[in-house]
Amino acid sequence: MDISAFSDENFDVKAWINNTLKNADQDKKENFTMSLVMKLQLYVQQINSVLEQTSEQILTSLPKIMRDTKNLQEEALILREKMESVKEEIFKVEQDTGPSLQSIEKLDRLKSQLEIAKQSLHESDNWTMLVNDLEELFDSKNIEVIATKLLSMQQSLKLLINAPDYEDRKLQLEGLKNRLEAITSPMIVQTFTTNNIEQAISYAQIFESINRMPQLIKYYHNCHKELLLKKWRDQLEVEQDEQICQCIHNYLDFLLSHWHSQAKWFSQVFPHNSALDALTDTYVSALSGLDPSIGDCIEAALKQTTEKLNLLNDVKQILKQFATNITALVETSTQGKIDKQKHLPLLQVIYSPLVNFVSKYAAYEQAFLLQKLSNINYVKDDLNDTVKSLNFTIPQIVDLARDAKKRCHDITENCGLCGLLIAIRALFINFADYFRVVLRQIERSRTHKEEWNVFQLCLTHLESTGDVLLKIQQLEKDLTRTVLDVNENDVEIQYKYLLLNSVDRKEFESLIRCVTDGTQLFLLDYVTSEFSKLCADIHRTLYQVVLEPIVGHLDVAKKPEAWANVNDLVFNNDLPDYSFSPQEYITQIGLYLMTLPQHLEPFFFRENPSLWTALKAADERYNVAGEDVVLADIFLRIIATSVCQSFSDRILSIRELNQMASRQLSHDIGYLANVLEDLGVSVTEDLKQLSNLLKLPSDVYQTQSSGYMAKYVAAVRQMRNITST
Numbered sequence: 001m002d003i004s005a006f007s008d009e010n011f012d013v014k015a016w017i018n019n020t021l022k023n024a025d026q027d028k029k030e031n032f033t034m035s036l037v038m039k040l041q042l043y044v045q046q047i048n049s050v051l052e053q054t055s056e057q058i059l060t061s062l063p064k065i066m067r068d069t070k071n072l073q074e075e076a077l078i079l080r081e082k083m084e085s086v087k088e089e090i091f092k093v094e095q096d097t098g099p100s101l102q103s104i105e106k107l108d109r110l111k112s113q114l115e116i117a118k119q120s121l122h123e124s125d126n127w128t129m130l131v132n133d134l135e136e137l138f139d140s141k142n143i144e145v146i147a148t149k150l151l152s153m154q155q156s157l158k159l160l161i162n163a164p165d166y167e168d169r170k171l172q173l174e175g176l177k178n179r180l181e182a183i184t185s186p187m188i189v190q191t192f193t194t195n196n197i198e199q200a201i202s203y204a205q206i207f208e209s210i211n212r213m214p215q216l217i218k219y220y221h222n223c224h225k226e227l228l229l230k231k232w233r234d235q236l237e238v239e240q241d242e243q244i245c246q247c248i249h250n251y252l253d254f255l256l257s258h259w260h261s262q263a264k265w266f267s268q269v270f271p272h273n274s275a276l277d278a279l280t281d282t283y284v285s286a287l288s289g290l291d292p293s294i295g296d297c298i299e300a301a302l303k304q305t306t307e308k309l310n311l312l313n314d315v316k317q318i319l320k321q322f323a324t325n326i327t328a329l330v331e332t333s334t335q336g337k338i339d340k341q342k343h344l345p346l347l348q349v350i351y352s353p354l355v356n357f358v359s360k361y362a363a364y365e366q367a368f369l370l371q372k373l374s375n376i377n378y379v380k381d382d383l384n385d386t387v388k389s390l391n392f393t394i395p396q397i398v399d400l401a402r403d404a405k406k407r408c409h410d411i412t413e414n415c416g417l418c419g420l421l422i423a424i425r426a427l428f429i430n431f432a433d434y435f436r437v438v439l440r441q442i443e444r445s446r447t448h449k450e451e452w453n454v455f456q457l458c459l460t461h462l463e464s465t466g467d468v469l470l471k472i473q474q475l476e477k478d479l480t481r482t483v484l485d486v487n488e489n490d491v492e493i494q495y496k497y498l499l500l501n502s503v504d505r506k507e508f509e510s511l512i513r514c515v516t517d518g519t520q521l522f523l524l525d526y527v528t529s530e531f532s533k534l535c536a537d538i539h540r541t542l543y544q545v546v547l548e549p550i551v552g553h554l555d556v557a558k559k560p561e562a563w564a565n566v567n568d569l570v571f572n573n574d575l576p577d578y579s580f581s582p583q584e585y586i587t588q589i590g591l592y593l594m595t596l597p598q599h600l601e602p603f604f605f606r607e608n609p610s611l612w613t614a615l616k617a618a619d620e621r622y623n624v625a626g627e628d629v630v631l632a633d634i635f636l637r638i639i640a641t642s643v644c645q646s647f648s649d650r651i652l653s654i655r656e657l658n659q660m661a662s663r664q665l666s667h668d669i670g671y672l673a674n675v676l677e678d679l680g681v682s683v684t685e686d687l688k689q690l691s692n693l694l695k696l697p698s699d700v701y702q703t704q705s706s707g708y709m710a711k712y713v714a715a716v717r718q719m720r721n722i723t724s725t
Contacts, residue, residue, distance in 0.1 A: 192223040200269040228286035244301040245314045252322040280346050287349045295353040323350045351498040358499045362419030369427040391464040398471045413495040414486045428527040458542035466614025469531045476524045483515040532617035539618035556585040558650040563661035582671035590675040600632045637681045644684040657719045666694035
């Protein structure tokens, strides 16, 4: 039986009983319980027996423990008395020997001072001897021996720090070190130029011993800077017939191999100095001092080529590859832990030739895009072909804009987004002029008659304009997404310090801030506004093309002769309405309107997002329509409203109508209402009121005209010569 659970501090009786009885058979549980109780009683008896034996043992050994404790207490008291006695003796000795110890300490200090004075006198004498020896050694130019002597003088100077002429001796030593440096400088330059590692290590040891290591590293810096500058001059002279991109590529390859070899060489010669810092300073200084500079060479090459953007892109890729390779070497030497603040000046000087051209990127890109746009010939002999040709150019223009966006990334790492926006705006604004030219051609082709061909041309042109507007909106979303991506990309953010000057960087940061802060900023808002105006102009022309034949027929209604033949016989006043038939002018309008849907069908009765976009930009009445509304219905409603307004205006201009002519005119209005109803629209409230007023008999006009607009009541009364009471 396992009773280890009883020793647990958190022993739970109930839990232990339940756990023990859990595995017992139900039938034998009572027997099992009795057996368990007996075992527990047995364990209790055993424990009691053990406790009893242990108690007896303790009681037996307790007298011995008490005796031992008493003995220890007595010994402790004796020890305490002895320690008090020793303490008193020590105190007495200190009192007796104190003055003697102070005298000994004083004598020891005097002895040390005498030894220092003796050593100073010796070193002073040694200093004079070393100076005399050096004067002879400088003539022999034995650098190693001179360095040894200078080291000895340096050690002597440390011991002469309290001498009254210490500063003079220090200046004297520095002068001697300068003389040694002057003697060795030609040999140092030769050593660094030929990469003689053994000789370089020897010079490094000498200069380190005399505390002149910074000066030696400066020699290394100047020597290799001159080497890199000379390499560039020689390369330009040798490769003067080569393209500038190839010259830059070859030179940067040389720099890369030079860095690789010098990093190892420098570490061997100067093991306690950073090869990375020395090479970085050398490269920054050399690349800044190139004559002519890489930027000047690029500018000269740009003047000789028409493919300016391609040249800049090639140069950018060469510089980027070089910067990537240099960064990889730095990561290798630092085990991936690059100090960005120290590495930034090197990257800046690598990309510095491009800063001036990135600042002019907008001008380069705009000139390129406008040149491509001018090469597009969309004008054809037939106006219909011209409209179609212009529509076919839309994908080309959008592709130009997207290619420009890609070039902006390749050349400027998206730091030229402000310039890109300027170029794309110029591209689409000039492209809008093409649409206006076509619109003017369409307007000149009108003859103010029923011209469904011109109507179709207007709709096609409007659809094309809407297509451009849709693509501009999508392009704007892509550009906005690019701006947000740039802000989230740490690598691209770094480029603003490499490719932009301070003014351009502020402008770029302002653009990023406006987009990321959620400011209401539309990158191509001016372009969108221009094409929206263009949509409105085309829609206005389309509206006029549809309305002009109707207006021509309506002009008949305001002429006196149109109503002169309508007799006003007294016995005809009671004729029913069905005895009237619509006049020719209104039937012609009705036939014209009934043919309108079939001309709208190719454009309106299908899914046409381009036309929908154009119409919404052209007239706000299209914006209230839902997705389930057919565009043709809105267009017909607009035309119907204009027809009713024109009809109302012409009715109000009629000078005189007899009773029969008045009823005839009302019937003509009713005919127009029926035609419009068949088209799914209704006449305006103004025209309804005029129709009702025209039908009213003269004798009840005053009483039954109440509730109608006053100006219409007065106008109809005047033209019908109804006396006012």
